[in-house]
Amino acid sequence: MSISHVDDGQLHAYLDGELPQAEAWRLEAHLGECPACRGRLEEQRALIARAGELLALAAPPARDVPPFPSRPGDAQPPPPARWPARLPLAWAATVMLALAAGWYLRGEPPIAPAAPDRRAAAPHDTARTVPTRQAPESKTLAQQAPPAGRALPEADEAARSVAAAQRDQMISGSAVPNPQITPLDQAARAKPPPAPAAALAAPLAVRWETIPWDTARVMLGVEPARIPNLPAVAKRRSAAERVVLVEQQLASGTVVRLHERPAAEGAPGMEVGAAAVQRVDVGERLARYVGNLRVEIEGALPADSLSKLLELIR
Amino acid sequence: MPEDLAEIYRSTFPALVRFLYRKVWDVERAEDLAQEAFARAVVHKPESVRGWLFVVAANMARDDARRAARERRHLTLLTSEPASAPAVDEAVHAEAERSRVRTALEQLTPRDREVLLLWDAGLSYDEIATQTGLARGAVGTTLARARRRLVEAFAAGERDEHIARG
Numbered sequence: 001m002s003i004s005h006v007d008d009g010q011l012h013a014y015l016d017g018e019l020p021q022a023e024a025w026r027l028e029a030h031l032g033e034c035p036a037c038r039g040r041l042e043e044q045r046a047l048i049a050r051a052g053e054l055l056a057l058a059a060p061p062a063r064d065v066p067p068f069p070s071r072p073g074d075a076q077p078p079p080p081a082r083w084p085a086r087l088p089l090a091w092a093a094t095v096m097l098a099l100a101a102g103w104y105l106r107g108e109p110p111i112a113p114a115a116p117d118r119r120a121a122a123p124h125d126t127a128r129t130v131p132t133r134q135a136p137e138s139k140t141l142a143q144q145a146p147p148a149g150r151a152l153p154e155a156d157e158a159a160r161s162v163a164a165a166q167r168d169q170m171i172s173g174s175a176v177p178n179p180q181i182t183p184l185d186q187a188a189r190a191k192p193p194p195a196p197a198a199a200l201a202a203p204l205a206v207r208w209e210t211i212p213w214d215t216a217r218v219m220l221g222v223e224p225a226r227i228p229n230l231p232a233v234a235k236r237r238s239a240a241e242r243v244v245l246v247e248q249q250l251a252s253g254t255v256v257r258l259h260e261r262p263a264a265e266g267a268p269g270m271e272v273g274a275a276a277v278q279r280v281d282v283g284e285r286l287a288r289y290v291g292n293l294r295v296e297i298e299g300a301l302p303a304d305s306l307s308k309l310l311e312l313i314r
Numbered sequence: 315m316p317e318d319l320a321e322i323y324r325s326t327f328p329a330l331v332r333f334l335y336r337k338v339w340d341v342e343r344a345e346d347l348a349q350e351a352f353a354r355a356v357v358h359k360p361e362s363v364r365g366w367l368f369v370v371a372a373n374m375a376r377d378d379a380r381r382a383a384r385e386r387r388h389l390t391l392l393t394s395e396p397a398s399a400p401a402v403d404e405a406v407h408a409e410a411e412r413s414r415v416r417t418a419l420e421q422l423t424p425r426d427r428e429v430l431l432l433w434d435a436g437l438s439y440d441e442i443a444t445q446t447g448l449a450r451g452a453v454g455t456t457l458a459r460a461r462r463r464l465v466e467a468f469a470a471g472e473r474d475e476h477i478a479r480g
Contacts, residue, residue, distance in 0.1 A: 008462075009455030018439040018454065044458065051461035054468050055434050057408075058415035060335035060344060065327045068320055069353035 005037050006030055011044045208235035208245055216244045220262050225293050227256065259294040322363050323352055326436075330371055333435035337375035338382075339416060347374045365441045368432060414475075418467035426460035433457055 006014075006027050013019040014027055031038050216224045216234035219242050226232045226246050235245040246258040327348060334344035351371045360366035419427055425446065432442045433453075443450040 007455070008458035009452070011454075012458040012461070013439065013454030016433070016439070016454070016457070047458075047461050047465060050465050051430070052434070054415050054418065054464055055336075055430075057411045058336055058419070059332055060341040062328075063331075063341070063345070065324060066345065066349065068323050069349045069356070 005034065006040075008040070008044060011037075011041055012048065015041070015045055015048055208237055210234070211236050211244075216246070219244055220260060222262075225258050225260055254297070257296040259296070319352075319355060319363060322367075326364055326367065327352070329435040330367060333368060333431050334371055334375050336416075336419060336431050336434075337372070338378055343378065347371060347378065350374065362441075362444075364437070365445055368435065368437060368441075369445055372428070414468060414471050415464075417471055418464050421467040422460055422463050426456055426463065429453060429456045430460040430464065 010019065010023070010027060014024055019027065031041060211219075211234050213224070213232075213234050216236070219236065224232075224234060224244050224246050227248050227250075230248045230250065232246050232248045235247065237243060237245075242262055244260050246260070248256045248258075250256060330348040330351065331341070331344045334347050335341055338344050338347065348371060351367050351374065354370055355363055355367055358366070419430075422430065425448075428446060429442055429448070432445060437445070439450055439453040442448070442453050448456060
């Protein structure tokens with residue numbers, strides 16, 4: 001056969017098993033009488049093998065296939081918590097405090113996991129593969145979490161100022177006592193808001209007091225979880241309630257709050273011993289569970305950093 | 315969920331994750347995006363599911379990369395943290411290799427890289443041609459070039475490192 005030599009593209013298609021039959025026969029006929037092209041065939045075979053090896057080096061670690069996603073959005077990763085520093089901190093604090101307060105008052109988790117981490121649950125969780133099971137949880141989330149700040153238009157302004165003051169206090173770690181009656185309390189009394197809002201509004205005045213690290217350790221019976229190599233402030237709401245809040249400031253505008261109870265009691269909303277990392281997307285603020293630890297992130301933190309952070313905590 | 319889609323999910327999910335991983339370089343992110351692509355497929359019911367999935371996934375990865383670029387300064391926030399436990403040599407080595415391959419891949423043209431990753435994810439020449447707009451006959455040529463450049467760029471990276479180390 002005296003046709004021109006085969007080109008690399010044909011050789012690769014041939015070696016990939018993608019050359020149409022007729023062309024493959026022609027190519028083989030040529031190879032049969034052309035040692036140069038046979039040599040190139042072997043070169044390209046080695047090249048394909050080498051490229052495959054390299055790509056394999058850059059393969060993700062093998063993991064179980066998670067359950068089939070039931071709806072769009074379920075599997076959607078949370079957007080990185082992006083709170084530009086210029087966003088009024090008061091608003092942020094209002095939402096944060098309202099959520100936290102609602103959670104403690106009710107003695108229930110403030111938010112049902114909207115998108116439980118499928119990896120952790122993959123081996124044993126069959127419920128989540130059924131789409132309809134998730135709907136009620138999502139509704140709970142919608143009712144409980146986001147409207148906290150907005151449900152009280154008349155108290156909103158007051159809440160902002162109080163919350164801002166409290167937040168500053170929390171971050172600075174000082175223990176300045178709050179006024180006994182806050183503007184928000186007054187607003188709430190003057191005009192009782194609808195029930196869910198009331199549950200959220202009242203405890204806005206609740207404060208976390210800074211406690212010595214040793215005290216936190218005694219409360220939990222173990223060393224409180226924290227991010228290594230970062231200053232941490234331990235706080236509690238009351239001596240009776242065995243919840244330790246560890247606050248750590250990652251950067252200006254980014255605060256991590258770790259809520260922890262003694263191991264035997266588990267994280268609120270979590271079965272004891274569930275070593276799962278659950279995450280809950282609350283507007284732009286992230287709350288995740290690592291074991292029995294509730295992690296709240298406030299401020300800008302991209303997903304990559306978040307994963308690293310959670311690894312560190314674990 | 316349609317039966318066939320569930321079947322495609324089982325057979326294609328790992329490949330889709332592998333494809334996405336080489337774009338976002340974060341396995342959890344890659345899995346999240348892959349799941350989202352499937353979740354969208356449930357709604358859109360595309361005719362050719364596999365090809366459609368890779369198109370959607372590629373788009374999502376591109377958006378993701380743009381956002382990541384915008385926020386890169388935040389990424390440095392935690393990377394300076396010392397590792398909590400000393401990693402074993404093997405892990406360090408694997409990470410270095412992965413990073414070298416990543417650098418090499420980034421030296422390919424976008425089209426060459428795309429074709430290579432699609433092939434590696436298990437798509438046929440026909441599927442790759444449909445997705446990239448290449449003529450079917452050009453897929454082999456593109457793959458030949460992409461593979462050669464990947465291998466060369468990787469080797470060059472290794473050489474440079476040896477020189478740098480002295």
